[in-house]
Every structure is written in structure tokens, then in C-alpha cells.
Amino acid sequence: MKFSIERAVLLKAVAQAQSVVERRNTIPILANVLIEAEGDSVQFRATDLDIEVVDRAPAKVERAGATTVAAVTLNEIVRKLPDGALVTLAEDGASGRLTIEAGRSNFSLATLPKEDFPVMASSDYQTNFSAPAPMLRRLFDKSKFAISTEETRYYLNGVYMHVSEADGGKVLRCVATDGHRLARIDADLPEGADGMPGVIVPRKTVGELRKLLDDDEAQIAVSVSETKVRFATPDITLISKVIDGTFPDYSRVIPTGNTRRLEVDAAEFAKAVDRVATVSSERSRAVKLSLDEDRLILSVNAPDSGAAEEELAVAYGDERLEIGFNAKYLLEIASQVDRENAVFLFNSSGDPTLMREGNDTSAVYVVMPMRV
Amino acid sequence: MPAICRDCLTTFEEGRRCPTCRSPRVTAHPELFQLTIAHMDCDAFYASVEKLDNPELRDKPVIVGGGKRGVVSTACYLARIKGVRSAMPMFQALKLCPEAVVVHGRMQRYVEVSRQVRAMMDELTPVVEPLSLDEAFMDLTGTARLHGAPPAVMLARLVKRMRDEIGITGSIGLSHNKFLAKVASDLDKPRGFSVIGAAETGEFLRDKPIRMIWGIGPAAQESLDRAGIRTFNDLLRWEKDDLIHRFGGMGDRLWHLARGQDRRRVSPNAPVKSISKETTFFEDTGNTDVLDGHIWRLAEQVSDRAKAKGMAGRVVTLKLKRASHKLLTRQHQLHQPTQMADRIYRTCRALLDQLGDEGPYRLLGVGISHLVDASEADREGDLLDPDAGRRTEAERAADLIRKKFGKDAIIKGRALR
Secondary structure, three states, X not given: OEEEXXXXXHHHHHHHHHHHOOOOOOOHHHHEEEEEEEOOEEEEEXXXXXXXXXXXXXXXXXXXEEEEEEHHHHHHHHHHOOOOOEEEEEOOOOOOEEEEEEOOEEEEEEEEOHHHXXXXXXXXXXXXXXXXXXXXXXXXXXXXXXXXXXXXXXXXXXXXXXXXXXXXEEEEEEEEEOOOEEEEEEEEOOOOOOOOOOEEEEHHHHHHHHOOOOOOOOEEEEEEXXXXXXXXXXXXXXXXXXXXXXXXXXXXXXXXXXXXXXXXOHHHHHHHHHHHHOOOOOOOOEEEEEEEOXXXXXXEEEOOOEEEEEEEEOEEOOOOEEEEEEHHXXXXXXXXXXXXXXXXXXXXXXXXXXXXXXXXXXXXXXXXXXXX | XXXXXXXXXXXXXXXXXXXXXXXXXXXXXXXXOOOOEEEEEEOOHHHXXXXXXXXXXXXXXXXXXXXXXXXXXXXXXXXHHOOOOOOOEHHHHHHHOOOOEXXXXXXXXXXXXXXXXXXHHHHHOOOEEEEEXXXXXXXXXXXHHHHOOOHHHHHXXXXXXXXXXXXXXXXXXXXOOHHHHHHHHOOOOOOOEEEOOOOOHHHHHOOOEHHHOOOOXXXXXXXXXXXXXXXXXXXXXXXXXXXXXXXXXXXXXXXXXXXOOOOOOOOOOOOOOEEEEEEEEEEEEOOHHHHXXXXXXXXXXXXHHHHHHOEEEEEEEEEEEEOOOOEEEEEEEEEEEXXXXXXXXXXXXXXXXXXXXXOOXXXXXXXXXXXXXXXXXXXXXXXXXXXXXXXXXXXXXXXXXXXXXXXXXXXXXXXHO
């Protein structure tokens, strides 16, 4: 195998591959990236056995072939090469080494046989559709903060992507929750997505997927089966197992009868929450919201470290209410709001609170209050 | 040489018997009135309390401990003569001393008596560091002027009062640091009063075995054995750096202890770092229902203790010992600290279900750690478990009922498993 490739192109492909590779590996081959050169392109393939990413890049192939080398090392080398360099990678098969040449730099890396590299079994994808990158970006970006990290609730360690009924008909919906807050984001159902099995996309996959979605013009080919999900652009294919578990029935969690309505400028609100929370020394910083007619007082009272209070002008017309929240959760949901005011719907100080942007029900957040 | 009579508390300079009451129970030592660090250890505490409450037992060998599978927790001195020791399996103890009366421990009563003893110690000095219900360190530095008597006299008075007013006996070790005070209290049990002075420390330790150090268990002993260290004399031959290199932090400590040096202060209110309870089963079991019952009962005990102390834990630990004595522990970090039995139980139950091991087990333990103040605990509900809040309220209500009508006034069905 021998090919030449531009440094920037190589770096992008290798960087994507190496981020999938687990840092601490007990199986040596899993630390490697599989490089396959053929025709006028090279494929870089990496896996952690749950996720597989394949990145195709144009290259001048002199001799077709394949080998595997340590992904992290290769990435480091390419990263340190000067911008604009032309890099030549070659392997003669006999020496068991991959040589990397760029200008006057010369590297030789140990390889492992390409036959040992585990390639993820293909799946029968029942559903195939195409979705614009900005749509998927919104679905996952706005929900991923609520993904649980608790291993005992492994079925919450991802975003539940499924088809659901909303007011305006069927939607493509992403839901994530850790039991303390929940995000439910809807998008118009892409053509061909109806009948898609609901899948829980793991946290790591969501992170990897994000790298495919930066280009506003890109169309992402999405394929879903009961056990796997596949996202592809013309250059990159990301295949991931989905979490084998049942996502809980979240619909009963979302309050429908909350009537006490607070409307507030989300950015102002977030800044105020952040300010008053500073004095709290606890790990879960509790902020108290005291609501009265068109007035919101945010306060923190930490006996050991201090107290803080801030008043905000808001739109609120219901009875007086005092309710506490984890400051971090309030900040997270408030930062999801980018166009209109944040609208909070409360019931009592012990019941889940709903938050959305204006009257837009395509993105709703639920947060559990905290005793203060 | 300064001396004190432990019966009538007379202090004197000459003689092997008390000049006042002719008692032979005399402690004499050149540094007797200078030393200030003491360790008090009650003699066969649980057994003594049992004898105190039931005079019929007074002249019988008494073993406090649990069931057929249990171990001896305390044996009175009559039983010890026959060779019965703490931590010995009960069947073995009964083989050695078949006439022994076995009593189940009554922890609440022991706590009660322990509090009385503690109150007496508190009168001597504010610096009391309890190690357990029946032993404590005391630092009496600077109290001589306050009491109008040196520490030795006050300590002799303490054990005399314990005997006269409560009815239990204890042994005193008096020295210049904690390590030696603890060693001393063990030298002349029961009803002992031993002194290790600064001048004689080196001589005293020389031929003593290393396992005398509190905290050197079988495992540490083994690694010391491999290094050829059995006595303090062996230790003295080692350079400090070599000891540290080989044994880490323990090496540094050993180097100092070998020279009779122990810088640890007597610290009252040593912070509690964890709360845990465990139980050894009558029969080994891998039955999930049985284990479930044990988890609940222990979770409840841990929770009771946490509630009593106003504390909550962020990490829940499940501990299981297999029949082969292999220990399995699993931990889970909670999203928010808890002191509720329900959450401790549910967390442990999930850990058990995820263990992937069928047992059988001989022991199960439940604990919480990373303790915080109770005000930070259980403040947030769970969206996906809407009943959790109601269970918490139910538990608080049950606690109130128990407080009013006694511990067994209300129990969960699962406690009967």
C-alpha cells in the first residue's frame, strides 16, 4: 500500500477516527485505525465495538492495500506536521511497518494485521431517510444535556429517537432525561421516517454524530434498525449500536395541567441565577424562586457560606409561589432558549415544572423542583 | 518512687502495700505523676453489663454473641480462662467451655452504660476520643491544677467510680502517647493500671512483637514477616527511607513507633466517615428473597443511624462475603445524598441484581459514605419514579410512629423475609 494525501484532509479523517477509539484499551487492535487505499480514495475505519466510524478521503493511490496503526499516534503525528504538507504513507507488507513521510520528516509505525480488525456486522435497516444537518443538530443539541450518566439506569444513557404524534401530526422526536430534568424536542417528520423503530442513541454516539452536522447544507442519510443506527454523509459513515433497553414512558412525566405561567427573558434569567448561585457551597446549588405579581425574586441562602438575592421584572399573574431548583438545571434549560422569552409553567412547589420557548411546543423541558 | 493505691487513692513514696488501707493494688512508677495520655478499656464490657443486670450470671462463664453461626463478641474472664476469645466461632467457644451461658447482645443497653462511662470521662477532660463503646483515649495534659490532682490519681478515681457507681470495671494505660497508652492498658487486664514512661520506652518495646501495634492485622503482619520484621528490635535495624520505600505510609509510621514515637493527638469528635451495618447469616445463602430481606433490615438500621446523627450519604455500598470468604463490594454514587432507608435499599438491591454472581454468601453489609449534612439530602424528586416522594413521606411518618410507640410498632412486610 502506498498513497499520498494532503495533510489537512488526512488530519480531518484521522481525527474523526481516533476520537472513537477508547483511550484505555485491553484489546490492542481496537487502539488502531484500519487504513484501506483503493482507486482514488483512502478509507479510515475505527471502532470501539459499539461505534464504528468510516471516513473516506481523496488521495493519490500508487499501490492499493490495507493495514492498521495506532490511531492516537497517527493523529498526533499528522497534527504536528506543517500545514499544507503532502504526506505519503507506505507499507510494504513484509516489514510490518507503516512509513509516513512529509517533507524532511520520516516516521515508522508498528502495524497489526488488517485481518484482525473487527468490522461491525451490517444490519438490516428497516427505515432509511434523509434529514438536513441543521434539523438533526437541533434535535440532539437541545436534548443531550439531559442524558443520564447513572449506570444503574443504562436505558437513560442516551437520546431516545422515535416517531411520535404531536398536535400538528407525526413528528421525529428526541427525548432525554436523567430523572431530574427532561428534554423533548420535535422536528417535522422526514419523508420515509414513518414506521421507524424507536431507538436509544448512546451518549458517545451523540457526541460523534455532532461532528457530521456542522455543515448547514449537508443532508444526512439516516438508517435505523432495532439494534443499530447509521448516519452518513458522502464522506463519513457512523454506525452505532443502540442501547438495548426500554426507554421509560416519558409522556406521563410531562405535566399538562400546570397553569401558573411565568414569562421571563431567558438570558437575563440565566445570568441572575448564575450570580445568586455563586454563594452556595453545596454541590447541588439550590436556588429559590419567589413569585409574586410581575415580580420574581431569586435567592440563595447557604448558612455556612452566605446569602444572595436578586429581583427580576417578569410577567406573572398568578398566586404567590415559592419553589426551589438546582441552579445548574435552571441554567441548562434557560440556555436552550435562543429566540423568544422563556415560559415556565408551574403547579406547586413539589411538582415538576415545564419550560418552553414562547408558545413553541416543539421543544419542551421539564425540571423537578428541589426542597429549599 | 511515686505510687498510688487504686483502692483508697492514697499517694505515697515507699512501700509495696498501701500505707493507709494495706491494699496490695498499688501502681508505682517514677513518671507516674508526669504522664498525661491515657487509654481506658472496660473489662469484658458486654459480659460485665450482662452480669450487672443479671446477678445470677455473676459466677458463671458468660459469652455474649450471636447464634449457632455467630462469633463470640465478648467473653467474661471466667470463660476466657477456658480459652474462649473474642471473634472465635461460637461452636468452638462452646467446645472449650460447654457450661458457658450464651447471651445475645443487647446493644441498646451497652450504649446506655457506655454513655454513663463517657460522662465520667468527660468530667476529667474535654479531650476524650472514644474508639468504641468500651474504650477511649483521654488527654489529661494541663488538668492537674483544675482537679488538684495529677492525671494518674484522677484515672484511678475514674475506674473506682465506674466500679462503685455503675458496677463495671476497666483497665487504664498511662503513657506519653496514644500508641503506648493503648499498649499499656492491655498489660494488666482486668482491673489493671499500667504505666509506660518515656525513659523506659525503648527498653520496653525491644522484644515485643510487632503485631502488638493496633492496626497491624494478619495481612500487614504477613508482609512484615516477609521482610523479616517480627519484633520492634527488627524494626530498629531498618533505615526510615527503606521502610517507607517498602511499606509506604505505614513504613513511616512503623519507623516512629519503633522508637516509641506517636504524634497523633487525642481528637475528640473524630468525624464519622461512613455508616454501615452487616450481618453474618445462620446459613450461607444465595436466595435473592432472603438477601433482599437482609438488605432491607440493614438499610433501615443504617438509615436510623444516619437520621439520628442528622447525616446523609452520597455513596451507597453493598458488601457480600462469599462462602469462600471472598469479599465482593459494589458502590453506587447517588445523584443526591440520602438518609432514607428506601433509597439505600433500592440502590443496594440494584447493585445486587447487577452483581452477576449467585453466591452463596455468608455475610452481607450495607453502608453509606461521603457523608453530608442531612439538610442537603433527599431534596429532589425523581421524574421517572413519581412514587419516590410518597415513599419518603411514608418513611418519615413511620419514623414518627416508631418514635412514639416503639421500634416494632410499624414494619415493612419485606422486613419479614
